[in-house]
Amino acid sequence: MGRGGLWIPVHIDENRPEPLYHQVEVQLRGLILSGQLAEGTLLPSIREFAADLRCSAITVRRVYQDLENEGLLRTRQGTGTFVAGIDQSARDEFRLGRVVEAFERAVETGLQLQCSREEMERIWREAYARKKAEADGDKGEQR
Amino acid sequence: MNRGTQGLTHAETDSAVTLKGAAVRQDGFALGPLDLSVPAGMVTAIVGPYGSGKSTLMRLLLRLAPCEGEATVLGQRLAPDSDVRLRERIGFVSELPHAYENHLTADEKARFASLWYPGWSWDRYERLMRAFDADRTKKLGKLSKGMRRKAELAVAMAHDPELLLLDEPSSGLDPSAWKILLDELTRYMDQGDRTLIFATHITEEVRRLADYVLFMHRGRCLGLYEKDRLFEAWRVLAVQRVEGTAGREDAARLLKQAPGVQGAQEAGPGICRIETDALEETEAYLLSAGYRILSSQRMELEEIMACLVRKGEAGR
Numbered sequence: 083m084g085r086g087g088l089w090i091p092v093h094i095d096e097n098r099p100e101p102l103y104h105q106v107e108v109q110l111r112g113l114i115l116s117g118q119l120a121e122g123t124l125l126p127s128i129r130e131f132a133a134d135l136r137c138s139a140i141t142v143r144r145v146y147q148d149l150e151n152e153g154l155l156r157t158r159q160g161t162g163t164f165v166a167g168i169d170q171s172a173r174d175e176f177r178l179g180r181v182v183e184a185f186e187r188a189v190e191t192g193l194q195l196q197c198s199r200e201e202m203e204r205i206w207r208e209a210y211a212r213k214k215a216e217a218d219g220d221k222g223e224q225r
Numbered sequence: 226m227n228r229g230t231q232g233l234t235h236a237e238t239d240s241a242v243t244l245k246g247a248a249v250r251q252d253g254f255a256l257g258p259l260d261l262s263v264p265a266g267m268v269t270a271i272v273g274p275y276g277s278g279k280s281t282l283m284r285l286l287l288r289l290a291p292c293e294g295e296a297t298v299l300g301q302r303l304a305p306d307s308d309v310r311l312r313e314r315i316g317f318v319s320e321l322p323h324a325y326e327n328h329l330t331a332d333e334k335a336r337f338a339s340l341w342y343p344g345w346s347w348d349r350y351e352r353l354m355r356a357f358d359a360d361r362t363k364k365l366g367k368l369s370k371g372m373r374r375k376a377e378l379a380v381a382m383a384h385d386p387e388l389l390l391l392d393e394p395s396s397g398l399d400p401s402a403w404k405i406l407l408d409e410l411t412r413y414m415d416q417g418d419r420t421l422i423f424a425t426h427i428t429e430e431v432r433r434l435a436d437y438v439l440f441m442h443r444g445r446c447l448g449l450y451e452k453d454r455l456f457e458a459w460r461v462l463a464v465q466r467v468e469g470t471a472g473r474e475d476a477a478r479l480l481k482q483a484p485g486v487q488g489a490q491e492a493g494p495g496i497c498r499i500e501t502d503a504l505e506e507t508e509a510y511l512l513s514a515g516y517r518i519l520s521s522q523r524m525e526l527e528e529i530m531a532c533l534v535r536k537g538e539a540g541r
Contacts, residue, residue, distance in 0.1 A: 096523050102453045129411045138436040138452045139267070139414070 088126055090119070094135060103141045107148055114154045114165055115176035123165040125155070241265040241388055241420035242286060246294035249285050256281045256444040258294055263422060263437070263449070268414060270431045270452075271424040272530060273441035279424035280320055282441070283390050286422075287317055299387055313342050316386035318377050320393045320424075327366025331359060331376035335383065342384035350383035356405055370397030378406065382413060389413065391423040395430060407433055428526045438526070440533050447533040458485075459529050462499045463492065463519040464511055483510045487532050500524070500532050 092109045094102060113119045125131070128146065132139045146163055149155045156166045192202045240262040248257030256278040263269050271279045284290040286298055288307075296303040301311050326334055331354065339345040354361060357375035365373050374397045382389065394410075395403050407430075413419055425431060431438060431452070438455055440447035466475065476489040476497045483489075485503030492498035496519065501507040504521070511518060524532075 096456070101457055127415050129415045132436075133407065133411050133433050136432040140436055140451060141453045 088124065089134065090126065090131065092135065094137070102137050103144050106135065106137070106141065107145045110145060111149060111152075111154060112176075114149070115168065115173055117173060119165050121165055121167045124161075125163045125165070127162060239265040240297075241267075241299060242422070243297040244295070247285060247296045248293040249281050249290045250293070251281070251290055254278070254281060254444065256285065256290075259446050261439070261446055261449055263420070263439070265420050266418055267436040268410075268421045268423075268434050269437040269439055269449070270435035271422065271439045271441060272426065272431060272526065273447075274426075274534075276443075277441040278444040279441055280392050281444070283317070283319075283392055283422075283424065286390060287312070287315065313344070313384070314387045316381040316384065316389045318374075318381045318391050318394060320396070322365065322373055322377065324366075327364065329365055330363060331361045331365065331380065334365065334376070335380050338380050338383065342386075344384040344386070346383060346385065349385060350379055353379035353382055353409065356409060357402060371399060371402060374398055375402060378409075382409070385413075385416075385419075387419060389419065389421045389423075391421070393425060394423055395425070395427060410434060431526055440530060442534050442537055445537065447537050455529065456523060458504055459487075459500070459502050459524045459532075460504045460507075460521050461524055461528070462501065462507070462511070462521050464497050464499055464516045465495055465519055467515050467517050479511075483507055483514070487536055500528075 090110065090113065092106055092113075094105055098105065110119075119125075125146070126134065128139050128142045132142045135142070146155060146157070150157060150163075154166055154168060155163050157163045189202065192205075197205075242261075242263040244257075244259045244261050246258040246260060248255070248259070250256075254276075259282070271282065273279055281290060285292050285296060286303075288303055292303060298311060299314055301307055303311075329337075335347075335350055339347065339350075353359075354376070357379055359375035359379055360368060360372050361376070365376065368376070374394075378391075378394065381391075389410075395406055398406060410421060411434075414421060421434075423430075423434070435452050437449055438452050439449045464479075476491050476499075479497065479499060480486055480489040483499070483501075484506040485501040486499055486507055487502050488500035490498050499507070499511075508518065508521075
């Protein structure tokens, strides 16, 4: 946006069945709870954000209002909409929630394919060791 | 400037323009009768082919065309004796420039406008002229189409009108001037209580600016839709019978019976192509009636327009 407003990395996938406002809301909530948008960050005005996303101001207003009601945003009259202060427990809950979801999907697949508990635990230990080594290796290379 | 949510909340309930049976009959062209309500504080794009009545509608709102029926603009009922000060609250750029202003420079035109509009601000005018990088010393008649456009836009916006009417605002603008125009209109709307109505045939302008889309064709209104709902609800589906094949009879039956269906054709062996403006209802009906949905795609503005026109023509 030409007015120096913050650019928010939200991506709309037009072929997904979820309504637009839902896609924007989920992604913006994620950016706030993951800490990628820090407390006190000034968000673009409703009009600027709508122009960036090529959606209507009605949609952006709805997202801002929902997230304000959740305590993630606050609006100061005359200045704009900011990221609110979020306590660590809410962030942890969000962070762990995503990991729990991913594990649940993996366990579901395991159960569908008749994996035993021992097999799944072994798979988990091996996957953890492999990925951890990969991640550490990457860091070593970067240095 | 209010960058927050407040500015927009109260305005939505009001209408900037209300038409009840409003019609214009002039020079062999008939507009209306129109019944519609354009929300205040919002951006409404008027789309339609040439000759659909977009410009005549603007002339009606400006009382430049004689109007039958009822028209209310910014809370004032239009009548031959209604308050002339209403015009001071409106900014307007017509599709074609006025020849009688050809001998004026932008600054000279601005000087006239500054006398007429109580809300005139030279600061705002200067800022807009700089933003558009518009020429202020050559006569308007000597300027290129795009350069003249930029000056006309700056003059029309310098009194910060409550209602801005723009007829094909970007006509003649190069891509960088177009981008500046979009930014300036965004800034104008950011105040929260301003209303913009613009006629366009450029889809990207509708995508980036509009909150509502008004479709017009042959002087009639084919519908006023909230933009995001429009693109969410309108889909083109490919459907097939679960048992047997879907043929021409299926297309005709679905067009008549399935809720939301705006168009249906046989589109290959055993497959119907269906256009709907109410995805969920149509889907539910199709599944219960023994059809399988092979694909579901969003429609572009042009496709939706074509479908509405086809339907309008069929109903004439």
